[in-house]
Amino acid sequence: MIRRILTYYTASLDEYLHHKFPQPEGMAEVGFIGSGAGEKPCKLIVSLVNIERETAGGISAGISRNSSDYMRTFAPLLLNLDLMLAAVYDEKRYAESLSVLYESLLFIQSHPYFELDGQKYTVEIVTLSVQDINNIWTTLGGQYYPSVMCKLRRLAVDAEEAVSSGGIAREPSVSVTK
Secondary structure, three states, rough: HHHHHHHHHHHHHHHHHHOOOOOOOEEEOOOOOOOOOOOOOEEEEEEEEEEEEOOOOOOOOOOEOOOOOOEOOOOOEEEEEEEEEEOOEEEEEEEEHHHHHHHHHHHHOOOOOEEEEEEEEEEEEEOOHHHHHHHHHHOOOOOOOOOEEEEEEEEOOOHHHHHHOOOOOOOOOOOOOO
């Protein structure tokens, strides 16, 4: 689901940027921002930096009661995704990277939420200290690109939903035919 959410959001951002900077290969993509020795993609790269648990609604493992006894239930795991949007351009196109980052900020400001599969997600800019920025870019490989950190809120991970849809296998199912 994380891949689906990031891909959907990035496609919306790419469509928005394409109106400002028409180029056939697109303007935004999901990817790793780390230091690559190869050629720069000259695009806005959306990368997952961190996943954190949302605790605002409380953390609980509930007990529910049916007609005859008690059952342990687990509330969905609510997550926030920290996303880095970085304009990864070569040095000759640095000014263009700033324009792309600015237009991306306009997109974030004008599209603070989106819906996917009936679930509403919010995206907001996060302010980082200079030390936090240094730590992140050092972890990513040391080369800095113009960027902004965003928090995508309200990803719900529900094992009960996955079990009921057949998403989790409890026991292997093997059939032998002769």
